[in-house]
Amino acid sequence: MSATAQRPAQPQRKDDDYDYVPEREAERPQSRPQFGQSSQQDTTQAINDLFKGMPSTRAPPAYMPRNAPKTTTSSSSSSSSGDEARAARQKHVFGSDFSSPNRPGSRRPQRPQGLNFDEMAPVPADLLNPTFSNKPSDAASLAVQQEEAFANYPRLNATYGRTVDLDSQRGRDIVRGIGMLGSLMARNSIKKDFNKQKFHERGGLKRKRLASERWRARFKAGFREVTGRVSELTRKGW
Numbered sequence: 001m002s003a004t005a006q007r008p009a010q011p012q013r014k015d016d017d018y019d020y021v022p023e024r025e026a027e028r029p030q031s032r033p034q035f036g037q038s039s040q041q042d043t044t045q046a047i048n049d050l051f052k053g054m055p056s057t058r059a060p061p062a063y064m065p066r067n068a069p070k071t072t073t074s075s076s077s078s079s080s081s082g083d084e085a086r087a088a089r090q091k092h093v094f095g096s097d098f099s100s101p102n103r104p105g106s107r108r109p110q111r112p113q114g115l116n117f118d119e120m121a122p123v124p125a126d127l128l129n130p131t132f133s134n135k136p137s138d139a140a141s142l143a144v145q146q147e148e149a150f151a152n153y154p155r156l157n158a159t160y161g162r163t164v165d166l167d168s169q170r171g172r173d174i175v176r177g178i179g180m181l182g183s184l185m186a187r188n189s190i191k192k193d194f195n196k197q198k199f200h201e202r203g204g205l206k207r208k209r210l211a212s213e214r215w216r217a218r219f220k221a222g223f224r225e226v227t228g229r230v231s232e233l234t235r236k237g238w
Contacts, residue, residue: 161184161185161188161190162181162184162185162188162190163181164177164180164181164184
């Protein structure tokens with residue numbers, strides 16, 4: 001059992017009650033509001049009164065060419081200016097000045113003229129034949145000197161750097177020749193190169209060896225520079 005008070009049930013309204021119209025009201029004729037109908041003359045007069053304070057002539061549109069004649073605001077020349085503006089508008093094609101580089105005020109530079117191959121002189125045949133005779137005198141003499149110097153160079157073969165020529169006029173001393181050959185091989189690191197080339201060296205090992213040799217050379221140069229600077233400062237009394 002509930003202790004709350006119960007509200008009395010109210011009868012539900014039917015939907016027909018909202019649309020109920022008494023019979024007397026339905027029998028009466030419905031009167032519609034009557035609006036006054038204005039004539040065409042009154043409408044025209046109202047429009048004229050609305051635009052009475054505005055000037056009779058307008059400025060030319062923004063897309064008219066700059067060399068078009070300017071219109072005046074006087075009432076006498078309004079008809080002639082309107083005809084001129086209309087004629088200029090008909091002659092003008094929209095977008096015709098967009099791609100013309102020669103129009104006034106254009107920021108696009110003018111396209112340079114192409115090459116005229118007919119006006120160019122023909123290439124002489126001497127330039128197509130690169131020999132020493134076709135070169136200038138200084139270049140030809142320098143080239144000849146270089147050729148002579150290269151011809152006097154010994155041929156790079158397996159015996160180069162490992163051979164000593166003894167002068168027959170000064171006597172062929174075998175002991176002296178062996179000493180000269182030993183010093184020459186020491187200067188050219190022949191023994192080191194022989195041991196290096198005796199076995200195959202893979203790429204990774206060669207890269208590591210070269211990096212180590214370069215680091216040792218840099219360290220040697222830096223160490224000599226530092227020791228030389230220390231010796232110099234010691235001599236100066238620091």
